[in-house]
Amino acid sequence: MLDYTYEDWKSRADALSFRGQAFINGKFVDAASGKTFDSINPATGGVLTAVAECDEEDINRAVAAGRTAFEGGRWSRMAPGDRKAVMLKLADLIRDNLEEMALLDSLDMGKLVTDAATIDAPGSAHFFQWYAEAIDKVYDEVAPTGPGDLALVSRVPLGVVGAVTPWNFPLDMATWKAAAALAAGNSVVLKPAEQSPLSALRLAELAAEAGIPEGVFNVVPGFGVTAGKALGLHMDVDCLAFTGSTAIGKMFMQYAGQSNLKQVWPETGGKSPNLVFADCEDLDAAADMAAFGIFFNQGEVCSANSRLYVERSIKDAFVEKLIARAQATQPGDPLNPASKMGAIVDEKQTQGIMRFVEQGKTSANLVIGGERVTVDGKGCFVQPTIFDDVAHDNPLARDEIFGPVLSVIPFDTEEQAVTMANDSIYGLAASVWTDNLSRACRVSDKLMAGTVSVNTVDALSAMTPFGGMKQSGFGRDLSLHSLEKYTALKTTWIKYKA
Ligand code: NAD
Ligand code: MN
Numbered sequence: 001m002l003d004y005t006y007e008d009w010k011s012r013a014d015a016l017s018f019r020g021q022a023f024i025n026g027k028f029v030d031a032a033s034g035k036t037f038d039s040i041n042p043a044t045g046g047v048l049t050a051v052a053e054c055d056e057e058d059i060n061r062a063v064a065a066g067r068t069a070f071e072g073g074r075w076s077r078m079a080p081g082d083r084k085a086v087m088l089k090l091a092d093l094i095r096d097n098l099e100e101m102a103l104l105d106s107l108d109m110g111k112l113v114t115d116a117a118t119i120d121a122p123g124s125a126h127f128f129q130w131y132a133e134a135i136d137k138v139y140d141e142v143a144p145t146g147p148g149d150l151a152l153v154s155r156v157p158l159g160v161v162g163a164v165t166p167w168n169f170p171l172d173m174a175t176w177k178a179a180a181a182l183a184a185g186n187s188v189v190l191k192p193a194e195q196s197p198l199s200a201l202r203l204a205e206l207a208a209e210a211g212i213p214e215g216v217f218n219v220v221p222g223f224g225v226t227a228g229k230a231l232g233l234h235m236d237v238d239c240l241a242f243t244g245s246t247a248i249g250k251m252f253m254q255y256a257g258q259s260n261l262k263q264v265w266p267e268t269g270g271k272s273p274n275l276v277f278a279d280c281e282d283l284d285a286a287a288d289m290a291a292f293g294i295f296f297n298q299g300e301v302c303s304a305n306s307r308l309y310v311e312r313s314i315k316d317a318f319v320e321k322l323i324a325r326a327q328a329t330q331p332g333d334p335l336n337p338a339s340k341m342g343a344i345v346d347e348k349q350t351q352g353i354m355r356f357v358e359q360g361k362t363s364a365n366l367v368i369g370g371e372r373v374t375v376d377g378k379g380c381f382v383q384p385t386i387f388d389d390v391a392h393d394n395p396l397a398r399d400e401i402f403g404p405v406l407s408v409i410p411f412d413t414e415e416q417a418v419t420m421a422n423d424s425i426y427g428l429a430a431s432v433w434t435d436n437l438s439r440a441c442r443v444s445d446k447l448m449a450g451t452v453s454v455n456t457v458d459a460l461s462a463m464t465p466f467g468g469m470k471q472s473g474f475g476r477d478l479s480l481h482s483l484e485k486y487t488a489l490k491t492t493w494i495k496y497k498a
Contacts, residue, residue: 001099001117009113009335013103018049022058022221023204025065026214031222032057039198042110042350042380043334043343051197054222056230059189062218063236066160066187069215076157076185080136087132087183090210094125097206101171101199106334109167109196110343110380111297113335116171124175124203127478130462131183134480143491148498155487157185158238158263162231164224164252165200166244167193167345168300168402174200176466176477177241178207178217184486189218189237191228193244195345197221224248229255239263239486243302245400246425246471265475265485267302267467269400270428273421274305274457275443277414278314280433285455287321290406293431293457295329295384298344299404302472303429305457307397309417312410319367319388319408326368326384329404333375343380344403350380353403356396357385364390364407392420400426414439418446427469431457450476 004012020039021028029052030036036050052058070076075083094101101124102116111120143151163177174190181188192200197219204219220227228248232240232255240262242252249266256264274293280286293305310318332339344350350372357370369385382403390397390407397407411417421430430449434440444452450468453459460466460478467476476482 004337006333006336006338009103009337012099013107013335016100016103016107018104018198019201019205020049020051021201022052022054022062023201023219024058024062025218026208028205031055032061037194037223039108040346041107042346043375044378048107048198051221054220055226058220058222059227059230059234062189062220063160063234065215065218066189067236069213070157070159070187074213075182075187075216083183083185084132084135086211087128087135087179090207090212091125091129091132093206093210094121094128094203097202098122098125101202104199104202105170105196106342108198109170109345110334112339112342114337115297120169120172124171127172127175127462128179131179131483134483135183138480138483148496150494150496152492152494154490154492155184155484156490158486158488159186160237161186161188161486162234162237162240163188163190164228164231164240164242164244165190165192167195168297168302170196171199171203173243174203176482177243178203180477180482181241181486182212182217184483186486187216189220189231191220191222191231194221194223232256233259235260237262239265241265241475241485243267243475243477245269246473249473263485266473267475267477268471268473269426270302270304270468270472271307271398271400271424271426272303272305272429272431272449273307273309273424273447274431275417275421275433276308276310276314276318277432277434277436277439278311279436279439280455281435283314283318284321286433287318287325289457291322291325291329294406295326295341295404298331298342298382300345300349300402301458303451303458304402305431306401306406307421308406308408309411309420310408311417312412315408315410319386322386322406322408323368326386329384331373331375331381331383341384341404343375344382345380347380349402350382353382353401353405356399356401356403357382357405360387360390360394360396360405363394364388364396369404392423398424414443418443422446422448425471428472429453429458
């Protein structure tokens with residue numbers, strides 16, 4: 001697959017068929033209303049397929065199916081080793097269908113197919129495998145009560161977990177929630193983003209093929225204000241795992257308060273700072289990663305390194321390096337392996353990014369990019385864009401743009417850099433570049449972020465938790481800690497004759 005040409009990818013895309021129906025209780029079904037919406041390819045504006053436009057009634061059906069499956073115990077009480085085998089099979093099936101999974105995300109939301117084929121789709125298989133392997137290796141506790149009392153402290157599945165996910169990594173965001181929630185023994189009702197529902201629907205089909213019993217994993221496409229809200233307000237959903245914007249994360253907290261006090265795990269926006277100190281020895285590596293940190297996935301990354309703080313003595317030279325890298329990262333057809341950046345997810349997001357860019361042209365120093373462009377006369381594409389000398393309080397440096405737009409801000413002292421980096425409502429990720437060990441540790445200590453990467457950006461693995469501080473939300477995906485979100489602590493106290 002890695003040697004596929006542009007023509008290879010195009011012919012495979014043309015041959016693809018799409019699942020557009022909801023997957024409820026082990027079957028593909030239409031929305032109860034019969035309504036559909038179009039799934040659009042942002043690189044061409046073309047319609048890929050009609051997708052079931054589910055609303056409250058469909059959510060009710062899916063939650064009921066999840067509840068019945070949970071209470072029946074066909075997954076929730078399956079022996080851990082058996083559950084592991086099924087999820088390992090699912091990981092294998094994702095690998096067997098890697099090319100299709102990659103194409104679905106690329107076509108649906110505009111990311112480079114090569115990235116989807118080398119990062120997103122293999123990542124999904126890896127995360128399912130990782131949680132599968134954990135299932136029969138996580139032990140519970142016995143409390144130190146002494147003779148006559150046996151107190152077991154165990155982690156039990158919650159029941160029905162709702163998951164609402166965004167469009168920037170459609171397959172992986174669905175996976176991060178579903179793999180951990182399923183591993184813990186729950187039923188899942190997933191509402192993927194309306195911009196990119198196709199890979200999640202195919203994932204549900206593969207899950208069924210792997211042996212996940214009917215009703216255990218349901219995928220219900222639809223809009224946020226209807227399907228998403230119905231899941232958030234549902235009286236029989238035990239937990240709601242959300243990844244998306246801060247504004248909607250706050251709404252899910254309210255939905256829980258208005259309904260059944262379900263657990264809510266928000267993983268929300270970011271405006272991640274990247275701090276480059278003059279004592280960083282490899283400034284070329286720092287520039288490579290600074291560019292990657294904002295241009296990868298068209299900048300549509302929650303942890304995108306969108307604020308770049310550079311020590312003033314090296315700032316101009318560093319910006320020159322960045323300009324060269326931006327120049328080499330122009331957008332192209334996502335199906336062309338030679339393209340360096342893909343399409344923005346849709347027209348609305350593109351216009352939102354361009355509003356920030358136009359405002360920036362009158363308030364900061366545009367050094368490269370700044371235009372919306374087309375590829376073959378079509379689509380939603382934005383040039384890699386860099387603003388220099390951005391005032392710390394400029395909206396460019398404060399608001400999440402979620403596009404390929406970098407704000408460069410000079411600093412004079414370490415203290416000033418840390419203060420500016422932390423002066424944000426967000427706290428998802430941060431990066432530090434220095435070869436002074438004490439400075440690396442000191443600055444990492446002070447940065448208010450869920451992940452601090454030193455001499456790299458966006459460090460992420462199945463082994464380490466991912467999530468934020470402040471208004472980036474407090475949910476954590478990945479690692480064994482994520483399993484805790486999907487379980488309740490249960491004490492079973494047994495009195496016996498000592
Ligand atoms: P969004 O908040 O608009 O939508 C996310 C999901 O919520 C979608 O499925 C949507 O249909 C649903 N939704 C929208 N309105 C709703 C409502 N009123 N009630 C219930 N559900 C509703 O976000 P988006 O534009 O899809 O994604 C971009 C955002 O996601 C960015 O802010 C980004 O930072 C964030 N994100 C965060 C992480 C993380 O791990 N912290 C990861 C990826 C993306
Ligand atoms: Mn789409």
